[in-house]
Amino acid sequence: MRLDHEKGNDKEKTLQVERQGVDEQEFVELFRRYYPLVRKLWQQFFVPELELADWEQESRMVMIKVMRSYRGTTTGQFSGFLKQSLINRILDLYRARQANKRIPAGLVAPMTDDYNETLCDYRSCRPEEVTFCQYSVQELLEECSSFEREVLICVHQGYSTTEAASQLGCSKRKVQSALSRARTKLLHILAQ
Structure with missing residues (x-):
């Protein structure tokens, strides 16, 4: 199966083959073609504890x-449908992980003064962690535009984001x- 940019019957044949099913090699080629989109969405939407390999597997299933389920006739429509489906899936994964982090009301205890002090005690961090964080923030600020x-x-x-938009006088x-x-940019700095 090829999803190339040729005009005419090749696109229609390709889409028909997609609907009927593909063999493993054709699927691998198709996934390879859309891999940049898969990786970009993984970088764009941060989901805690979602490794790239896990996201690739989720993307294959999507x-x-x-x-x-695709019923369109052009590769452009297919690409848009795939992108929206991938975005929906990554948002579902994000919501599921956030739901697991909620603490039942019965288990929440008031913060005592002792606990409050340990949260604010910067000495509990290792010096190299503090230095790395400061360096990363400095690099990020140098890489970012003024806006x-x-x-x-x-x-x-x-x-x-809504309040920041009104504060800065721009759209959300x-x-x-x-x-x-x-x-x-921060992910790029941390990866170095």
Whole structure:
């Protein structure tokens, strides 16, 4: 199965083959073609404890479902349908992981003064961890644009994306995009 950019009957034949099912080699080729999208979404949407290999497996399952249910006629529509399905799946994974972190109300205890002091005790961190964090933040601030720095400052001060947008006089989407770009830059810095 080829998803190439040729015009005419090749695209229609390709989409028909996708709906009827593919052999393993054809599926591997198709997945390889859309792998940059898979990786980009993994980097763009942070899901705690979701390794890239796990996300690749999830993406393969999504692609199989998309291929079975797709009824369009063009590869552009297929690409859009696949992308939205992958986004929906990664958001489902994020929500599932967040739901597991909720603490039942009966298990929540008030914070005592002793516990409060241990949370604020910076000496409990190892010096190399503190140095690495400071270095990473400094590198991030140097890599970010002035707008991205303003957004990071607002978020660091506790503003939500909506509040940061009104504070900076721009759209919420622009703030989200700036946060996404800053997050990508931070991941790149941490990977070095």
